[in-house]
Amino acid sequence: MPTSRSAKASRADVAQQILEQATRLFAAHGFSGVSLADIAKSVGIRKPSLLYHFQSKDTLRRSVLEEILAHWNETLPQLLMAASTGSEQFDTVLSTTVRFFADDPDRARLILRELLDRPEEMQPLIEAHVRPWVGIVADYIRRGQEAGRVRAEVDPRAYVGHMTVLVLGSMATYEAVGSLGPELEVQESSAQLLERQTAELLRIAKVSLFRPRPVADSTTHSQRNQDFGPERPESDD
């Protein structure tokens, strides 16, 4: 076993570079649209060197996917522990999910591609990595429905499914979709575009979940949020 990692490009370092480039290229062109030589070239090595670190192309694909899911499993539970109330937990899951994919849209592209290419293989991964917090959100929604805060017609699990797809799809295609966006003449930066998309996703997710607050009358066209529910833990009936 190696004892010191002083010299340049230790093993883990190269493997990490390969993973990064593979993620980028698979996300952009799909698994079968990228050759091992392409990936090796973008790392600056030859194909057999790549196969020294990952036994096969399929191993590399699985590693890329696992890295994303591992990162996900590191991120969410940690933030979730800080949230005590159900309302905070819901907010955490929602905004963390959106930001996780906004931080690196390649993640969304890659998972979306896997969902399209290998739905049967993704099914158990969804079970393992998504179910737990689907449970948290679903429970919160159910309690919200009992309290009258959440729209009765919402099916908790179906809601989570649709929001997941909305986030994945929006982030995966944010350039093409964003170009439909507001009629700005000025060019928006990618960061700005992503920020706007993120805010809008959160809005849609909340508004399609929570019942509107009962407001006496709405004669003014004020921009006040009428049904952003989770900031108000106690329902009023």
Place this chain on the structure above:
Amino acid sequence: MPTSRSAKASRADVAQQILEQATRLFAAHGFSGVSLADIAKSVGIRKPSLLYHFQSKDTLRRSVLEEILAHWNETLPQLLMAASTGSEQFDTVLSTTVRFFADDPDRARLILRELLDRPEEMQPLIEAHVRPWVGIVADYIRRGQEAGRVRAEVDPRAYVGHMTVLVLGSMATYEAVGSLGPELEVQESSAQLLERQTAELLRIAKVSLFRPRPVADSTTHSQRNQDFGPERPESDD
């Protein structure tokens, strides 16, 4: 030029079969995940015969895409003419879009893949085929905002973009996403699953657009739609 089409498998017939199988296979495995031999085999011919009908693999890809867009351009304007009021037009565009992809989820998969694989190439196609009715919807939303019917914070074009992605993504991955759905023990048929998805998409699209109707108080948990706006053409302020 051919004068009679009596015999079996006229030219157009074979070309149509090729298009259908190519659509199916490209949707399932992606453009680079399918070989011309695969497509030819599923039609029951050899590869050179396929290349007799379509000069190259890329020609075939473009033809598949064009066929879908052509079908789309046949469907929508026709239904749109029947709709007189802005509210009806909005409803038509929304439900037609959802049903167009629910009718054949392969359409959604294929377009989503193109969006991922070739965003630059898709941009002008989006311009040409999506802009017109984005305009209709955006105008309707803007008028709705002036009348106070539509949430002021909605950006019309961004809204259309997100709804498009939501529909595409939901239909493209409806099996995987639907499996997260309600906790039914009974197996749901694909048709039922798609029907449920369709209804939920329409719900989300409307609820995230229209302002809730002012209701005096909501002490009962009635399932009455509180903010399905478009059935009520005149606003009340």
Place this chain on the structure above:
DNA sequence: AGAGGTGCCTACCACTCGGTAGAAAGTCTT
């Protein structure tokens, strides 16, 4: 110094890819 391991390389393999050449088979017109 030298043994052993690590990481990368060149060279090569069998196979598949999209695409072409050109002959054979069918079909229609006269």
Place this chain on the structure above:
DNA sequence: AAGACTTTCTACCGAGTGGTAGGCACCTCT
């Protein structure tokens, strides 16, 4: 029946694919 045209076929091509064999430089430990 004969010619002309359309459609399909077999055979083949060069390029590129994932993957292997084996050597070579380098580092570390004894």
